[in-house]
Amino acid sequence: MRLSGGVEAALHCCVVLTAATEPVPAARLAELHGVSATYLAKHLQALSRAELVHSVQGKSGGYVLTRPPEEITTLDVVEAVEGPAPTFVCAEIRQRGPMAAPPEACTAPCAITRAMIAADRAWRAALREVSIADLGRSVAQDYESDVLGQIVGWLAPAEH
Amino acid sequence: MRLSGGVEAALHCCVVLTAATEPVPAARLAELHGVSATYLAKHLQALSRAELVHSVQGKSGGYVLTRPPEEITTLDVVEAVEGPAPTFVCAEIRQRGPMAAPPEACTAPCAITRAMIAADRAWRAALREVSIADLGRSVAQDYESDVLGQIVGWLAPAEH
Numbered sequence: 260m261r262l263s264g265g266v267e268a269a270l271h272c273c274v275v276l277t278a279a280t281e282p283v284p285a286a287r288l289a290e291l292h293g294v295s296a297t298y299l300a301k302h303l304q305a306l307s308r309a310e311l312v313h314s315v316q317g318k319s320g321g322y323v324l325t326r327p328p329e330e331i332t333t334l335d336v337v338e339a340v341e342g343p344a345p346t347f348v349c350a351e352i353r354q355r356g357p358m359a360a361p362p363e364a365c366t367a368p369c370a371i372t373r374a375m376i377a378a379d380r381a382w383r384a385a386l387r388e389v390s391i392a393d394l395g396r397s398v399a400q401d402y403e404s405d406v407l408g409q410i411v412g413w414l415a416p417a418e419h
Numbered sequence: 420m421r422l423s424g425g426v427e428a429a430l431h432c433c434v435v436l437t438a439a440t441e442p443v444p445a446a447r448l449a450e451l452h453g454v455s456a457t458y459l460a461k462h463l464q465a466l467s468r469a470e471l472v473h474s475v476q477g478k479s480g481g482y483v484l485t486r487p488p489e490e491i492t493t494l495d496v497v498e499a500v501e502g503p504a505p506t507f508v509c510a511e512i513r514q515r516g517p518m519a520a521p522p523e524a525c526t527a528p529c530a531i532t533r534a535m536i537a538a539d540r541a542w543r544a545a546l547r548e549v550s551i552a553d554l555g556r557s558v559a560q561d562y563e564s565d566v567l568g569q570i571v572g573w574l575a576p577a578e579h
């Protein structure tokens with residue numbers, strides 16, 4: 260079970276956007292991260308569909324966060340990219356074969372499903388605890404320099 | 420991110436084996452669960468490689484658990500089938516592009532990786548808390564009848 264590579268790119272973009280003061284064009288985010296524009300566009304569109312970012316049109320257009328970064332969790336970003344589907348899907352194997360449990364005994368999920376769902380919830384709860392604002396602060400603490408400020412400086416269009 | 424269907428089959432087999440008093444042939448486990456022998460063989464072999472079950476040879480041979488079911492966790496079974504690889508793999512996107520962090524600043528995982536690893540650990544911790552003995556007891560409590568006993572009765576080879 261492995262998350263797609265898009266999760267890393269999407270989270271890095273969101274963390275950069277926590278510090279941005281102007282809309283950031285998709286092409287600029289792709290260049291910054293050394294990934295192809297097509298690849299990143301797909302993930303930015305997923306973030307947009309999930310209403311975590313939106314695209315401002317026009318000459319100095321680009322992506323902005325739709326709400327304060329304290330209100331966007333790591334889970335929001337992961338689910339935007341991966342979809343909200345649970346990690347474990349029960350195919351009701353207990354209802355197959357010669358000793359199949361009758362349907363009326365299977366109105367509630369089986370013990371195995373319950374254990375798997377509990378673990379899925381623990382994973383999501385851990386991701387929900389960390390906002391992208393938290394991630395931005397941790398990045399700032401990790402480096403001695405104001406790395407997000409420098410990145411935002413690089414992203415900014417030349418002054419007129 | 421989704422677990423393979425084999426996890427459900429492997430867990431159901433292990434729970435059945437918690438109640439078995441004799442080795443259970445792979446073909447019989449497949450028939451019980453209404454799945455193909457080839458499909459199940461793959462997952463039983465994964466359980467065997469992980470040393471959770473072993474195959475007893477001979478006329479009344481078949482699979483048995485290698486240790487008490489209290490000592491086999493749901494996580495052991497999930498990792499046997501899925502492999503132990505982490506759910507999030509960082510491709511060091513921070514070291515790409517024009518604002519790449521220098522390698523000497525990247526000796527520790529980035530804040531995003533740390534959040535993802537913490538969530539992965541929470542998922543595994545939840546799965547580690549539940550043994551297959553616990554699952555067997557929950558199954559017994561879910562049904563009014565001794566369902567595992569009945570299944571084991573069905574699995575037993577005819578008396579001689």
Ligand code: FES
Nearest residue numbers: 349351352353369
């Ligand atoms: S019937 Fe699906 S996990 Fe038990």
Ligand code: FES
Nearest residue numbers: 509511512513529
């Ligand atoms: S560099 Fe990989 S998650 Fe940050």
